[in-house]
Amino acid sequence: MIIDSRKGSGNEMVDSLPVVNAPDLKVRKTLGRTYLDENRVEEAAQLFSAILQDYPDDVDSLVAMGNLYLAAGEGEQARRFYERALWLDPHNEELRRQIEKAWSESWNLHNQPLPNDPASVGHLLQRLTGWQKEISEEELNRAAGILYRILHAENPAAEIAERLDEMDEILPALLEINIRQAQADGNAEIEEALRALQSAIQTQMAGRNDPVNQPAGDEQALPFGQWKVLLLESEVFGRSNRLALLEAALQQAGAVVERDLSACWQEGGLPDLMIAPNPHLRPENLEGIVRLTGMGVPLLVDLETDFEQLPVNHPAYADFGLGTPARGKAYASALLLADCITVPSALQAESLRSAGRPAVYVPDGWMRTNFLWLQEGEPRQTVHLGWVANPSQSEDLASIRRAVVRVMREFPQTRLVVIGDYQAYHLFDILPENRRMYLPMTGVEEFPYLLEQVDILMIPLRNHPYNDSISDQILVEAGIKAIPWVGSPVVPFSRWMAGGRLAGSIDEWHLHLRELVMDSDHRQGMGMMGRKMALSRESSELSVLWLRILEQTIRSASPVKPAEHGRQTA
Structure with missing residues (x-):
């Protein structure tokens, strides 16, 4: 077929193709690429968005939407599309480069769904095309009527005061009236200035009404004040980093924290909230938990890791696993009684919710109050390849031993640092003593110092369901x-x-380690990208999330506890 370029735009064939209802995914994507080639971004965005509604795991469409958001300057949104695509296609190096570009636009990641809903796509098109909502004649007439009443009122100021809510709604229409008057008067400068003001106001109003920017649920904070919180710590874990973050949130709220379960039976001792971290590690608390929940005290269970997936051969299983009847009973009972279950893994939360549990993902983080996190290490001439024993095992490190030894033989300036597992250290006895170093594990407060001894962190993990549901804490700390x-x-x-x-694969381990050892600028750039991401996990940021969840859990209880239990109201 020959298309006469003298007739029409040359898009007649494209325009005749079905857009949303095309049954063939390949045809729809080809059409989308054609739209992009012709700079028809509105049609392209709507088409790829529609494809993702039907095929949410289509990598090409995810990348296309990411590119559109990146072009609109929405780096954060673009990155979320790229990362979803990379998860589906983990060996795509081009996607990694696109993620780095997105980082240059924005680094703050929120745990929200991909912005593929109509409102988000509309916001995207507004950013890409400059399109604003058209003001109808009805809105213009309404604005003109209000303006007339104000101008002819005995007290114009009082009339405006009574119509403040309406004025906010009709402001773009009022500006449109003035724009048209400026056009009629031939005053181009005033017209241009008014249009710029109108565009800015409409964009602001669209952002204010965008569901992506709206808080989830009721944002009104409940007054913690002197509310009592019973925190049942599990001594096996000790004062973990996660527990420290939770306590920081409680302190910020001004809550009174009790740790003695027996004190609850005293006069006026009934708490407003009970928090049980890893309840199976203290099975003796189960009776008290059951009794308090029976009295109407809401229960929040926080799980340090996915204990249900923890392998029996894992070094931590003996101390933390569900291997005894008492622990298994305490775990199952606590989850059954819980009003809320907080976990450090999104996948773990999804799994619990699919089983009907009220699970919420609360990520792990770090605390600025520990000055060691922000302390810069001393410069050194060597490049330290490091491995940390938790949550890894020596078998995990053994799986990449060949790649590590190969890199260290290629680059004499490298040194191996093994933290927390002396058995793993001996996996590398083939290396001279002056090329490797062992550091015993420390407590939470001193751990930043250990990481200062590492220039490139290695985190090998075997293919096991447990490893898919672990926390990303080690990446935050790195x-x-x-x-x-x-x-x-x-x-x-x-x-x-x-x-x-x-x-x-071993080859990929060798390739990536080699690249990082060879290029100090690359190491520094990668490290800074990680730091930008990790800043959003500081305790003051996470406290907001923790407090919202604590408030919602307290709300889930009956408003007034029975008086015979002796609870004092705040």
Whole structure:
């Protein structure tokens, strides 16, 4: 077929194709690329958005939407599309480069769905095309009527005061009236200035009404004040980093924290909220938990990790696992009684919710109050390849031993640092003593110092369901110290991505380690990307999320506890 370029735009064939209802995915994507080639961004965005409604895992469409958001200057939104695509296609190097571009636009990641809903796509088109909502004649007539009444009122100021809410709504229409008057008067400068003001106001109003920018649920804070919170710590874990973050949120709220379960039976001792971290580690508390929940005290259970997926051969299983009848009973009972279950893994939360549990994802983070996190390490001439024992095992490190030894033989300036597992240290006895170093594990407060001894962090993990549901805590900590990392393609690492590389084979481990050792600028750049990401996990940021969840859990209880239980109201 020959298309006469003298007739029409040359798009007649494209325009005749079905857009949303095309049954063939390939045809729809081809049409979308044609729209992009012709700079028809509105049609392209709507088409790729529609494709993702039908095929949410289509990598090409995810990338296309990411590119559109990036072109609109929405780096954060673009990155979320790219990361979803990279999760589906983990070996796509072009996607990694696009993620780095998106980082240059924005680094703050929120745990929200991909912005593929109609309102978000409309906002995207507004950014791409400059399109604003057209003002109808009805709105113009309404604005003109209000303006007339104000001008002819005995007290114009009082008339305006009575119509403040309406004035906010009709402001773009009032500006449109003045724009048209400026056109009629031939005053181009005033017209241009008014149109710029109108565009800015409409964009602001659209952003204010955008569901993406709206808080989830009721944002009105409940007055914690002197509310009592019973915190049942599990001594096996000790004062973990996660527990410290939770306590920081409680302190910020001004809550009174009790740790003695027996005090609850005293006069006026009934708490407003009970928090049980890892309840199976203190099975002796189960009776008290059951009794308090029976009295109407809401229960929040926080799980440090996915205990249900923890392998029986994991070094931590003996101390933390569900291997005894008492622990299994305490775990199952607490989850059954819980009004809310908080977990450090999005995948774990999804799994619990699918089983009907009220699970919420609360990520792990770090605390600025520990000055060691922000302390810069001393410069050194060597490049330290580091491995941390938790949550890894020595078998995980053994799986990449060949790649590590190969890199260290290629680059004499490298040194191996093994933290927390002396058995793993001996996996590398083939290396001279002056090329490797062992550091015993420390407590939470001193851990930043250990990470200062590492220049490239290695996090190999075997393919196991437990590793897909672990926390991304180690990546947060590496990020704050600006340490680039190489890790296995497990779900939490694939979702984080900032500041690191995924390696699914020995060759990839060798390639990525080699690149980072050779190029100090590359190491620094990767580390800074990780730091930007990790800044959003500081305790003051996470406290907002914790407090919202605590408030909602307290609301879930009956407003007034029975008086015979002796609870004092705030």
